[in-house]
Amino acid sequence: MNRPDLSNLWMPFTANRQFKSSPRLLAAASGMYYTTHDGRQILDGTAGLWCVNAGHGRKEIVDAISKQAAQMDYAPSFQMGHEDSFRAATAVARQMPQGMDRIFFTNSGSESVDTALKMALAYHRANGEPQRTRLIGRERGYHGVGFGGISVGGISPNRKTFSSALLPGVDHLPHTHSLEHNAFSRGQPEWGAHLADELERIVALHDASTIAAVIVEPMAGSTGVLIPPKGYLERLRAVTEKHGILLIFDEVITAFGRLGTSTASDMLGIKPDLITLAKGISNAAVPAGAVAVQRNIHDTILAAAATGIEFFHGYTYSAHPLATAAIMATLDIYEREDLFARAASMSGRFEDAAHALAGKRHVQDVRNLGLVAGIELEPRPDAPGARAAEAFQKCFDEGLMVRYTGDTLAVSPPLIIEESQIDQIFDTISNVLDTID
Numbered sequence: 001m002n003r004p005d006l007s008n009l010w011m012p013f014t015a016n017r018q019f020k021s022s023p024r025l026l027a028a029a030s031g032m033y034y035t036t037h038d039g040r041q042i043l044d045g046t047a048g049l050w051c052v053n054a055g056h057g058r059k060e061i062v063d064a065i066s067k068q069a070a071q072m073d074y075a076p077s078f079q080m081g082h083e084d085s086f087r088a089a090t091a092v093a094r095q096m097p098q099g100m101d102r103i104f105f106t107n108s109g110s111e112s113v114d115t116a117l118k119m120a121l122a123y124h125r126a127n128g129e130p131q132r133t134r135l136i137g138r139e140r141g142y143h144g145v146g147f148g149g150i151s152v153g154g155i156s157p158n159r160k161t162f163s164s165a166l167l168p169g170v171d172h173l174p175h176t177h178s179l180e181h182n183a184f185s186r187g188q189p190e191w192g193a194h195l196a197d198e199l200e201r202i203v204a205l206h207d208a209s210t211i212a213a214v215i216v217e218p219m220a221g222s223t224g225v226l227i228p229p230k231g232y233l234e235r236l237r238a239v240t241e242k243h244g245i246l247l248i249f250d251e252v253i254t255a256f257g258r259l260g261t262s263t264a265s266d267m268l269g270i271k272p273d274l275i276t277l278a279k280g281i282s283n284a285a286v287p288a289g290a291v292a293v294q295r296n297i298h299d300t301i302l303a304a305a306a307t308g309i310e311f312f313h314g315y316t317y318s319a320h321p322l323a324t325a326a327i328m329a330t331l332d333i334y335e336r337e338d339l340f341a342r343a344a345s346m347s348g349r350f351e352d353a354a355h356a357l358a359g360k361r362h363v364q365d366v367r368n369l370g371l372v373a374g375i376e377l378e379p380r381p382d383a384p385g386a387r388a389a390e391a392f393q394k395c396f397d398e399g400l401m402v403r404y405t406g407d408t409l410a411v412s413p414p415l416i417i418e419e420s421q422i423d424q425i426f427d428t429i430s431n432v433l434d435t436i437d
């Protein structure tokens, strides 16, 4: 086929002009590898965008989607249902902490976040506290790109263009990243639990009776891999509980095995009130997302409605038949292949290989949890982000896909990764760092 015209597509979160002058085009994917349009094999060090947890091109998922497309392409999601939407909800609920078994389907992480924020407002209204409307996010948080998500999110370039249109009544906790205290921590860092007490300051400022919810990523990925300090999330849970504030864990990245368990909540033994999901829920084979909700929140919202529709919210494609087929096939693979335990068992080797980069030129931090690692490079004084951008491009040229945010390289491979591929990832990064000024 002829090479396509690149001018029509406006690419998301991409340096469009730069990309189009030197495109990175992918043509096929199987297992741990992408194939580029010119036939090169690229080891997938990022599970696509933190989402292809079971590896690419899984036959069971492909078959389930194809079969479903032939049988029923679409079913309306309002006032109608199809059996697999209920089966998929049950399958997702089984992966969630005890009692968080009411599942609302969306199509993306951004939609899951906005859905969860609206559920928090609906819950307090139903519970007789309609004045609880304030939402608390965290600096450096990434919660997708809806107006709700960027308002509670804390990544300034994502906010500043739209600053006058952000939701009112939002405040932010400080982020937990500290090179001074935590550089080169293995797993959860020791320093930083006290930062959760900043919520007490926010409560004192606004009064708890005005605050609906706090939303955080248990492990923040997109902002450059920030690992929760030991005890931090436990404290956040205690303070939110004390003040009747709902706690939303945005587990769009962390759920479905990334940290070696079904959820970060499960790994840490902390139960939030709502969990947002997407990405690994369907192995990214069909866009899908969900919100898992504590039963009493769901029940309170339903009970408060006189009759008819209880929650005026939903998407044309909520529980799309192709998505529910992909979700069930994906969750089957996770269970049958025990992939979360596999991720846990690989995480020691992964940690050692990542931390072997300590001491390399430009490396000012290595941090990791489960099958995620962040390698923070010292920024060039005149061009923040440029060093990591160069490393990213050179890794790609050397047959490895990584991600970068600012000057942090992020690694988050599919959970099917082999030990030799772990070595390949970090050896490639190491070699590339040798070539960068």
Ligand SMILES: Cc1ncc(COP(=O)(O)O)c(C=O)c1O
Binding pocket: 107, 108, 109, 110, 111, 113, 142, 143, 144, 145, 217, 221, 222, 250, 251, 252, 253, 278, 279
């Ligand atoms: C924690 C978190 N929340 C929300 C999102 C947004 O998901 P989506 O891009 O599917 O809208 C992401 C995407 O990376 C994410 O990491």
